[in-house]
Amino acid sequence: MAAFAEQIRKGRKFDQVLDGAREVFMRDGYEGASVDDIARAAGVSKATLYSYFPDKRLLFLEAARSECQRQARRALDQLDPAAPVEHALRTAAEHMIGFLLSTFGQGVYRLCVAESDRFPELGQMFYASGPAHVREQISAYLQYATARGDLAITDFDLAADQFTELCRADLFPKVIFGVQTRFSESEIRRVIDGAISTFMARYGTHRG
Amino acid sequence: MAAFAEQIRKGRKFDQVLDGAREVFMRDGYEGASVDDIARAAGVSKATLYSYFPDKRLLFLEAARSECQRQARRALDQLDPAAPVEHALRTAAEHMIGFLLSTFGQGVYRLCVAESDRFPELGQMFYASGPAHVREQISAYLQYATARGDLAITDFDLAADQFTELCRADLFPKVIFGVQTRFSESEIRRVIDGAISTFMARYGTHRG
């Protein structure tokens, strides 16, 4: 997860450069972004930029890495173990869908999908701080709820993955391929309700 | 879905050009692909290529379009309405996962995600011939099975989307971010069994 950030870092405009890079890379992708654009966006001269980062590739990886960390931080605040299962799941679903539909979330996803064979480290990074991170948190909650007798699950990781996938139904493909970008409350509720119903039908214990 | 293919088409090397373009675009993405590479891959001179297509952009769109059509054609052969529901679903799941894990499938997906904001038409095209097409077929089958009394569904489209999402659990994120590229039979069976169990728990009628 680390292993870059070697010959990097020095003075005070470091973060400025990184912010500019994040912005432009996110908007234009790796190939689409020009270093001059980034320097301009960062409010910094090209020479300064190159004094911080040896080349565009490494600048990109650092920008992406910081973006992934940011994303991991903003992830699910610990699911509320006190609330009824349906309620906890609903909260989790709302968070995930909110991220997934945000222009920010789309940007990261698009970028990582596009560049993860040019930059294999990037794919790993995004996976670890995104899908894997979310899975861990949900899986832990599911174990807790199962121990309490509210759910009946044996493969917790699969159950967690299924839940997150159910939350993407209909919405995600439309967003990611630009077929529909805004969704009404009721369109979203339809998907969340559906996800919870299906999940509880399989894994719930208190029938009725 | 059409609306390109205007000033295109003339002689006999048309398909050669398109095949080369498909190959190279799929491998290198839009920016990454050079027209010289494409001409070389197609076994055609650059001048010939430009006699068929006015510019790189349109060549790309045509190549992507033909790829989408190809994909739609190779989609689920009509689900077998005679077989028991679980069996029909299993077959569908195997087809979808097979496509999803193929380098071919990954290539199209990656390309479309990456370029669908540079080329909005591309996103629409891919969505129509991919996700939407699959949804229609599965949804139709689910209506049939519900009418027969084997399933109890009200929102057929949502159910279809949920099933396809369930089939992606675990596998797809790993593949698309390059975390894992090959999967054993049992890894795949785990996901398919899980998808069917969850789906049937929610929508099945004959309990037991």
Add this chain to the structure above:
DNA sequence: CCGAAACTGAACTGATCAGTTTATAATCGG
């Protein structure tokens, strides 16, 4: 077998872009 249409290869144009250099100016610690 002839003439037109399609194709070739190679050279060329003009633009863009990563990365460097240089001469100069701002900033800051002591």
Add this chain to the structure above:
DNA sequence: CCGATTATAAACTGATCAGTTCAGTTTCGG
């Protein structure tokens, strides 16, 4: 307030690439 570090603007290099041109060759219908 001096000297060193850090930043700047702008010009430059070398490479890549989309798209054009052209003189010559292949292909094919009639």
